[in-house]
Amino acid sequence: MKEQSCELLEKCGFFQKYQNTKELACKGFMNRFCKGPEMNECKRKEYRQKYGFAPSDDMMPSGQMIR
Numbered sequence: 001m002k003e004q005s006c007e008l009l010e011k012c013g014f015f016q017k018y019q020n021t022k023e024l025a026c027k028g029f030m031n032r033f034c035k036g037p038e039m040n041e042c043k044r045k046e047y048r049q050k051y052g053f054a055p056s057d058d059m060m061p062s063g064q065m066i067r
């Protein structure tokens, strides 16, 4: 399968901030969204399109906030 990754990877605050985390939940999201089949369902992307600017770095692709 062709390797795929989100076109926003390099400017995405969530990805930049958490890409080296050991937190499994974050890693799971990255595998599903940032580098996986659900990249187009990402709520961060939706937010960006809706408001014209990026959400908090702590908003996950699911739309929930990291506490």
Ligand code: SF4
Pocket: 006, 007, 008, 009, 012, 013, 014, 015, 033, 034, 035, 039, 042, 043, 044, 045, 060, 061
């Ligand atoms: S969190 Fe969403 S917008 Fe950011 S890199 Fe991952 S899939 Fe792309």
